[in-house]
Amino acid sequence: MLFNSISFAIFLPIVFVLYWFVFGKNLKMQNRLLLVSSYFFYACWDYRFLFLLIFSTLLDYFTGIKMYEAKSTKMKKWWFWLSVCVNLGFLGVFKYFNFFAASFSDALLLLGFKANPAVLNIVLPVGISFYTFHGLSYVVDIYKDRIKPERNFVDYSVFVSFFPLLVAGPIERATHLLPQIRQQREFNYxxxxxxxxxxxxxxxxxxxxxxxxxxxxxxxxxxxxxxxxxxxxxxxxxxxxxxxxxxxxxxxxxxxxxxxxxxxxxxxxxxxxxxxDIAEFWRRWHISLSTWFRDYLYIPLGGSKGGMWKKVRNTFIIFIVSGFWHGANWTFIVWGALNALFILPLIIFNKNRNxxxxxxxxxxxxxxxxxxxxxxxxxxxxxxxxxxxxxxxxxxxxxxxxxxxxxxxxxxxxxxxxxxxxxxxxxxxxxxxxxxxxxxxxxxxxxxxxxxxxxxxxxxxxxxxxxxxxxxxxxxxx
Known part of the structure; x- marks a missing residue:
């Protein structure tokens, strides 16, 4: 269901009327309506992948609670890495498996060995990169004791699958969106x-x-x-x-x-x-993704601390990973590396925040x-x-x-x-x-x-x- 389609032009007013004029006084029913509408919206793309969205939601919901209730650091880490590995595993299989298989085959060919790599004939689930990053930020924030887990499954599910942002962002944070989902909302003309x-x-x-x-x-x-x-x-x-x-x-x-x-x-x-300058460009382009990589990758790697070498290393890492996030193609990786090169002089001369x-x-x-x-x-x-x-x-x-x-x-x-x-x-x-x-x-x-x-x-x-x-x-x- 495209935003610029007739079907969305019919879908949106129906949900809007039900939301405000039927369930306007009942927050629980409003959130349930948003959840059902979001799942319907996603199923219109390909209902076969709806299970993947629901599974990802269930995984992060339960691992978040288990981390919070863990009686030892070891168990907390276990639940955390379970969520991270499964989430990234799904992303890797659907989005990157064929890329790595083909790249491995090409590398063997350069060494004189011929290989016929197995490839998966599967469709990339729409929005998987976005809702995976929603869940990852949530479990990381719980692991780092920044937030407490959401006990209401419907509220958490709306956070992950809210239909306006479900298939192409912005990539939301639990600290920003969940409080809005929990509180009563009033019609504001x-x-x-x-x-x-x-x-x-x-x-x-x-x-x-x-x-x-x-x-x-x-x-x-x-x-x-x-x-x-x-x-x-x-x-x-x-x-x-x-x-x-x-x-x-x-x-x-x-x-x-x-x-x-x-x-x-x-x-x-x-x-x-x-x-x-390029630094300003990246503060203004796809802000939710840029800040996600800053908070969950760049800063944990050391950020701008530890000398010029670490600054340069961390910059290249986040730009290359950002490029790879966009797709399984060397063009995206080189695009990320190019932007890292463009921003490098600003970092070296400390002018990236001018x-x-x-x-x-x-x-x-x-x-x-x-x-x-x-x-x-x-x-x-x-x-x-x-x-x-x-x-x-x-x-x-x-x-x-x-x-x-x-x-x-x-x-x-x-x-x-x-x-x-x-x-x-x-x-x-x-x-x-x-x-x-x-x-x-x-x-x-x-x-x-x-x-x-x-x-x-x-x-x-x-x-x-x-x-x-x-x-x-x-x-x-x-």
Whole structure:
């Protein structure tokens, strides 16, 4: 069930009406409704994998309680590692088994041995990386005595499987979402309006920006050997805006939908393409995953303590693991390593926390220095996205080599003016709203009612008339 589908447009109002106008005074029934709705939402993708979600939930629910009740450190560790190993085991089998089998076979081939590795002909369960990380953060926090286990199974299950975030995040923390699930929620009209506004903007990002860019990005990447350097550069730009519009659009819809039910999810994007360096970019891109790796991997490894060597080592570890989290392909691992290389000078010269505030705060335009910094950061990010999007490292090498050729200075063979204009308008709106949680959050304060509604109707008209061919959300494959 896609967020931008007719089925979701029917599903959401039904759940909303039942939630507020049938069970509005009964918290237990509201949470049960959310759980049943979330399981139905997930089953619409593939009901066969619903058991995996339920099993993962049961595992972490019971191991959390067992850790808390353990009478010795040894037993506490046993329950902790049981949960971690089973969770990562499922993730490894479904997501990484074939990758490791193929890589092992290739390594043997280099040594002169031929092998026929066994591969699993299985479908990757949608959202497995996200709900696995929900559970892992929960058991780690209990193990570290940061939280107590949740005794109410329904409440814990809603935390893991709440349908707005179930298949592509944001990756929530028990400390943030569980208290909201436990407490009574009241209907708040301004919050509902704000949620609908963010959903509308998310749909625009996905349907108008991402899907239109996807059409040309796919055309150029899939036939990259046929195009000039200028066209390949344009294809890279299209993918850069596709993945941002797609994933941040999903996150906007997820956050807006959660707000309709009285809950606030973690912010996942903060205008990353306006970043002035790579460190700032990673504080603004997929924030819930970046902070997850910071808290549960980078800091336990020692973080920034212990000298420059450990800083560099830990940085490379989290970026490579982050790349591998995205998928079983060397392109993702190299993409992570590239970002580690890009951020390395900032860490060495202790400048990785220079840009904590949004660029040109309180101003209309950035300074020339800020603009050039944004342009450089955007260019490095786009270069890395080429590797991320490529089918394999050979494809990535050929694509980048094709860009940096004499044909870079020719007129592109593909020049979709409509899509380029839409992207430019999108950039302007994002820039004007960059100091808020999402681009059009403050439109009801800054714009008179007539202008505000005219803008809403214009957005709806764009969604209706300029929607690209329907594409599945990119991060569903991760």
């Amino acid at each position: 301004p919050k509902m309006v704000d949620g609908l506004r963010q959903i509308l903007w998310g749909l625009f990002k996905k349907v108008v920006i991402a899907d239109n860019c996807a059409y040309y990005a796919n055309m150029i990447f899939n036939h990259s050997s046929d195009y000039s350097g200028s066209t390949l550069a344009l294809g890279a730009l299209f993918f850069t805006f596709q993945i941002y519009g797609d994933f941040s659009g999903y996150s906007d819809i997820a956050l807006g939908t959660a707000r309709l039910f009285g809950m606030e999810l973690l912010r996942n994007f903060a205008f990353p393409y306006f970043s002035r 840009n904590l505030e949004i660029v040109a705060k309180g101003k209309q335009l950035p300074t020339l220095k800020e603009f050039l910094s944004i342009l450089l950061t955007f260019s490095l990010t786009t270069l890395a996205w080429i590797v991320f999007r490529s089918e394999n490292m050979g494809h990535a090498y050929n694509y980048i080599s094709g860009i940096f050729s004499r044909s870079l200075f020719t007129i592109p063979e593909i020049l979709p003016i409509k899509t380029i204009v839409l992207v430019c308008l999108f950039i302007v709106i994002e820039w004007l709203g960059r100091e808020h949680q999402y681009a059009i959050e403050n439109i009801d304060v800054k714009v008179p009612k007539f202008g505000r509604w005219a803008f809403y109707y214009a957005i709806v008209a764009c969604i209706v008339y300029y929607a690209g061919a329907e594409q599945q959300f990119i991060y569903f494959q991760f």
